[in-house]
Amino acid sequence: MASFTLPPIHDNPDGGWGPSSSNLPEQFKFKDIPYAPYSKSDKLGRFADWNDSSSDNRQSAVGLPQTQNARGGGPGGRRRDGTQAFGSGTASAFAYFHVEDESSFSLVDNKTAPPRRGGAFSRGGRGGARGGASYNNARGGAQRGGRGFNSGRGNNQRGGRRGWRDWEKNNRTRESSVVISPSWSMLEEIEFHRLAKLRLEVDEPVDLDSYGRLFAYDKSYDRITTKTERPLQLVDRIRYNTTTSDDPVIQEASFVILAAKNTATVYATDVILSVLMCAPRSVYPWDIVIVREGNNLFFDKRDGGPFDTVTVNENAADPPQDPAPPNPNNPTEKSAVPEVPSINSATSLSLEATYINQNFGFQSVVENPPPQPVDFAHPNPFYGPDETDPLASCGYRYRVFDLGITEDEDIKICVRTEVDAYSPGQGNPRDGQGLVTIRALNEFDTRSQGAGGAPDWRSKLDSQRGAVVATEMKNNSCKLAKWTVQSVLAGADLMKIGYISRANPRDNTRHVILSTASMRPTEFAGQLNVSLANGWGIVRTVTDLCMKMPEGKYVLVKDPNKPVIRLYAVPLAAFTGEDEDGEGFEEEPEM
Known part of the structure; x- marks a missing residue:
C-alpha cells in the first residue's frame, strides 16, 4: 500500500517562515526549502489542473517520474512543439498548457440560401463573390462571416491583405533637415x-x-x-x-x-x-x-x-517617399523603396x-x-x-x-x-x-x-x-x-x-x-x-x-x-555663408 511521509518542518522561534539561518550550519542553510525553477519568459498557466486525466500533475506532486503522453509534447501532452521552456521541468508548477477551449465552438448560419439563377452561386449574396465561386471571395467565404477558404476580406488575416512591401514601410529612414556636426553639443x-x-x-x-x-x-x-x-x-x-x-x-x-x-x-x-x-x-x-x-x-x-x-x-x-540614394558600397544594389x-x-x-x-x-x-x-x-x-x-x-x-x-x-x-x-x-x-x-x-x-x-x-x-x-x-x-x-x-x-x-x-x-x-x-x-x-x-x-x-x-x-x-x-559661424553645413569649426560657445 502506497504511503506518503510529510517532510520535516523546521520551526523558527525568531518569527517568519522557514528555518532560521543563524541556527544552521552553512552547508544546510537552504536545505528543505521549496524551490521551483522559473523564468520571466515562461507563460503562467493553471497552478493545478484537476481535470487532467494523464495524472502527470499528481505524479509530479508526489515526486514520481512523469510519463510522456501519447499526444507528444511536454507535461500532459499540451505543448505543441514538444519542447519545454526554462522553468517548466518535472517539478515545476508554472508550466504553460495550451488548451483548445474553442474546440467546442461552432457557428450556425440560419440565413436562407439565395435562389440560384442559371448557375451555382451566380450572385453569391454575402457568401460567394458576385459572378464567381465562393473560394477566395472577398466577403468571408461561403458562410456569412464564416471561416471559408481564404476569407476575411481578401486574406485569412483579420484586416485584409497587406500591401506590397508593407514590412519595409516602417524601416524607411529619413535624413535630417540639417547635418548634425560631431562638434555640436546636445543640451536637451x-x-x-x-x-x-x-x-x-x-x-x-x-x-x-x-x-x-x-x-x-x-x-x-x-x-x-x-x-x-x-x-x-x-x-x-x-x-x-x-x-x-x-x-x-x-x-x-x-x-x-x-x-x-x-x-x-x-x-x-x-x-x-x-x-x-x-x-x-x-x-x-x-x-x-x-x-x-x-x-x-x-x-x-x-x-x-x-x-x-x-x-x-x-x-x-x-506618406510620399523619395527614391533612396544608391549604396556607395554597392551601387548596383536594388533599393528597398519601390x-x-x-x-x-x-x-x-x-x-x-x-x-x-x-x-x-x-x-x-x-x-x-x-x-x-x-x-x-x-x-x-x-x-x-x-x-x-x-x-x-x-x-x-x-x-x-x-x-x-x-x-x-x-x-x-x-x-x-x-x-x-x-x-x-x-x-x-x-x-x-x-x-x-x-x-x-x-x-x-x-x-x-x-x-x-x-x-x-x-x-x-x-x-x-x-x-x-x-x-x-x-x-x-x-x-x-x-x-x-x-x-x-x-x-x-x-x-x-x-x-x-x-x-x-x-x-x-x-x-x-x-x-x-x-x-x-x-x-x-x-x-x-x-x-x-x-x-x-x-x-x-x-x-x-x-x-x-x-x-x-x-x-x-x-x-x-x-x-x-x-x-x-x-558655433556662431554655423549656417552662414562661410559655413552652410555648420561643420569645420572647432570653436564652440562657452557653456
Whole structure:
C-alpha cells in the first residue's frame, strides 16, 4: 500500500517562515526549502489542473517520474512543439498548457440560401463573390462571416491583405533637415508626449505696427464647383519670406522699442512659430536656429530649409517617399523603396504644393479696382526703391504676446504675422477687421503611392465634401494645424482654402481650381483639435531652456525618424555663408 511521509518542518522561534539561518550550519542553510525553477519568459498557466486525466500533475506532486503522453509534447501532452521552456521541468508548477477551449465552438448560419439563377452561386449574396465561386471571395467565404477558404476580406488575416512591401514601410529612414556636426553639443532632448502636456493661457496681443498693401479677395472663387472649374494661372508677383533676424522692423524693435523696458523678448515669424506650436503633429524633420543676444531670443530659419516649402500628406499612414540614394558600397544594389515616379516623389510634390499655394493666393485677389486696395500704416519693409516688379497682396502685422505666468515675470514675444487679402464690407482692414488668409490643398494622383486613400475630388467634392475634408484633415493634420495657427496669430477673420487638382494626373505643370472653402480659424482649430494653449506652453518651455544658456547660437532639431526634438549648441559661424553645413569649426560657445 502506497504511503506518503510529510517532510520535516523546521520551526523558527525568531518569527517568519522557514528555518532560521543563524541556527544552521552553512552547508544546510537552504536545505528543505521549496524551490521551483522559473523564468520571466515562461507563460503562467493553471497552478493545478484537476481535470487532467494523464495524472502527470499528481505524479509530479508526489515526486514520481512523469510519463510522456501519447499526444507528444511536454507535461500532459499540451505543448505543441514538444519542447519545454526554462522553468517548466518535472517539478515545476508554472508550466504553460495550451488548451483548445474553442474546440467546442461552432457557428450556425440560419440565413436562407439565395435562389440560384442559371448557375451555382451566380450572385453569391454575402457568401460567394458576385459572378464567381465562393473560394477566395472577398466577403468571408461561403458562410456569412464564416471561416471559408481564404476569407476575411481578401486574406485569412483579420484586416485584409497587406500591401506590397508593407514590412519595409516602417524601416524607411529619413535624413535630417540639417547635418548634425560631431562638434555640436546636445543640451536637451524632449519627447513629443511631454510637449503635448504643456499648457499656457495667453491674453490677446498688442498690435505694434502694420506694413504692406492688401487687395480684396475675389468672392467669385467661392462659387467655383467641379462643373465650373477654373484653370490655375501663373501670376508673376513678388512675395518675401525673410527670416526673423533679417527683418528691419524687428531689428529696430529689438534695440529701441522693447529692449528699453529691460524685458526678456522673443522674436519670430508666424511661419516659424506655428511649426514650434504644432511640433507634436510633425512627422518630417525640421530645424529652428535660435540666437541669444542679451535678453533677446531670435527664432530664425535657414535659407532653403523646410520652412520655404509646403508638405504633402505628411501625416498619412504611408506618406510620399523619395527614391533612396544608391549604396556607395554597392551601387548596383536594388533599393528597398519601390520606384516612385519623379512627379509623385515627396520632394516633387512639396515643390508643386508650394507653387500652387503661391499662385492661388496671387490669382484669387482683385488687383484692378473696384474695390480699392488697402494700404497699412507703412509700406512693405522689404521692397527696395530699385524694385520694379509688382508686389503681391500681403500685409504684415507685428504683434506682441505676453508669455508671463505671474505678474513679476516680463517675458514677451514679438511675432511678424502675415495676411493675404481682405474681405470687402467686413470692416476696416487697418483696424484688423475682415482680414483673410489664403491657402490651397492639392490633389496629385489618387492611385499613386502616398495618396493616403484620398477620394477622387472631381466626383466627391460637390456631393461628399465631408469625406474629402476628413481625409485631408487626417493626411495633412500638421499642415492644416500650422495654417490655422498662423491665421489665429495674425488675427484673420477668415481662412480660404482652395481645392486644386492636376488637369492630368500624369502632368504636374497644369492645374485647375475645383472649389474653395471658407472657414473661421478659431472654429476650424476646434475641428482639428488644435490647442493654442498647448502651443504657447511649448514656446514658453523652449524659451526658458534657451534663457538658461549663455549667449550664443543654438539649433532646435526635430529628429527625422522619432517623435523627439533636440537642442544643440553650435558655433556662431554655423549656417552662414562661410559655413552652410555648420561643420569645420572647432570653436564652440562657452557653456
